[in-house]
Amino acid sequence: xxxxxxxxxxxxxxxxxxxxxxxxxxxEELRHGEKDVNSIAQTLQLPNPRVSQHLSLLRALRIVEExxxxxxxxxxxxxxxxxxxxVQGLAFVEGRMRALNAAAIDDARRLWTTPSDDTSPAETx
Amino acid sequence: xxxxxxxxxxxxxxxxxxxxxxxxxxxEELRHGEKDVNSIAQTLQLPNPRVSQHLSLLRALRIVEExxxxxxxxxxxxxxxxxxxxVQGLAFVEGRMRALNAAAIDDARRLWTTPSDDTSPAETx
DNA sequence: CTTATATTTTCGAACATTCGCATATGCGAG
DNA sequence: CTCGCATATGCGAATGTTCGAAAATATAAG
Numbered sequence: 001x002x003x004x005x006x007x008x009x010x011x012x013x014x015x016x017x018x019x020x021x022x023x024x025x026x027x028e029e030l031r032h033g034e035k036d037v038n039s040i041a042q043t044l045q046l047p048n049p050r051v052s053q054h055l056s057l058l059r060a061l062r063i064v065e066e067x068x069x070x071x072x073x074x075x076x077x078x079x080x081x082x083x084x085x086x087v088q089g090l091a092f093v094e095g096r097m098r099a100l101n102a103a104a105i106d107d108a109r110r111l112w113t114t115p116s117d118d119t120s121p122a123e124t125x
Numbered sequence: 126x127x128x129x130x131x132x133x134x135x136x137x138x139x140x141x142x143x144x145x146x147x148x149x150x151x152x153e154e155l156r157h158g159e160k161d162v163n164s165i166a167q168t169l170q171l172p173n174p175r176v177s178q179h180l181s182l183l184r185a186l187r188i189v190e191e192x193x194x195x196x197x198x199x200x201x202x203x204x205x206x207x208x209x210x211x212v213q214g215l216a217f218v219e220g221r222m223r224a225l226n227a228a229a230i231d232d233a234r235r236l237w238t239t240p241s242d243d244t245s246p247a248e249t250x
Numbered sequence: 251c252t253t254a255t256a257t258t259t260t261c262g263a264a265c266a267t268t269c270g271c272a273t274a275t276g277c278g279a280g
Numbered sequence: 281c282t283c284g285c286a287t288a289t290g291c292g293a294a295t296g297t298t299c300g301a302a303a304a305t306a307t308a309a310g
Contacts, residue, residue, distance in 0.1 A: 003226065007233040008146040008153070010218045011211070016144035020268085021133040024140075028133070037287060047270075052288055062220055071277050071286050085213055086136070092207055093135045095187055101128065108132040145298085162257060172300075177258055196256045196307045
């Protein structure tokens with residue numbers, strides 16, 4: 001029954017998609033609502049085209065969706081639970097990071113799990 | 126506060142580690158208990174050295190641990206919950222696969238979540 | 251010591267991803 | 281139509297990953 005293998009392959013695609021620090025941060029950014037490309041690029045301090053490229057990957061994998069409003073392309077998570085799922089992954093990071101910097105994890109967990117945190121007052125226009 | 130970025134990077138490492146179909150299948154194999162390299166290689170139909178290589182990656186990331194018994198290297202998941210976590214990832218695969226083969230997912234979920242399923246009566250003792 | 255078995259390590263080639271930069275597209279304003 | 285802004289796309293270079301085959305290590309047995 002090689003179907004399991006097919007599922008494992010698809011699943012691996014998802015994991016790979018989330019296997020990039022910037023993409024994780026982008027998902028984290030979108031956790032509290034939709035944002036346009038420029039806003040994400042600015043908050044994350046990344047060149048604009050790269051953000052766009054990452055987003056198109058996430059879009060291809062049906063992790064985010066695009067909505068256009070004028071000339072802005074506004075993205076949002078299709079399934080916000082994916083962010084919760086990522087937070088759960090923190091459990092496995094814990095052990096490794098503890099050696100280096102224990103507080104970082106707790107900070108991250110707090111930032112990612114509290115509902116009313118907002119790092120984006122950066123409405124650029 | 127670049128700590129979040131550091132955590133995202135570590136987290137990405139974990140995701141990348143699990144972002145490979147064979148490694149997912151290996152974790153799945155180890156879900157029901159420890160196994161030696163040869164047994165995994167046989168069940169998964171993979172060349173022996175590759176299994177070893179994947180295992181060393183997973184070991185480096187503290188996902189599996191090794192125990193030696195005679196000439197066998199027996200591996201087991203350090204945190205079995207990681208397997209549960211992977212199963213949760215299936216939720217995000219669902220939509221994509223549905224088009225191709227809906228049953229595959231259900232099968233996979235069943236195989237991965239039932240506690241006493243065993244697809245490998247081929248105990249190579 | 252020699253042989254057989256189990257696993258790991260090494261190495262180069264094939265392949266995939268990420269990056270930065272330049273250019274293209276889409277859209278609204280004038 | 282032309283300009284300027286927001287985003288996307290294309291492309292080559294740098295970098296990272298996976299692969300198969302060969303060689304190295306370790307352990308047990310004779």
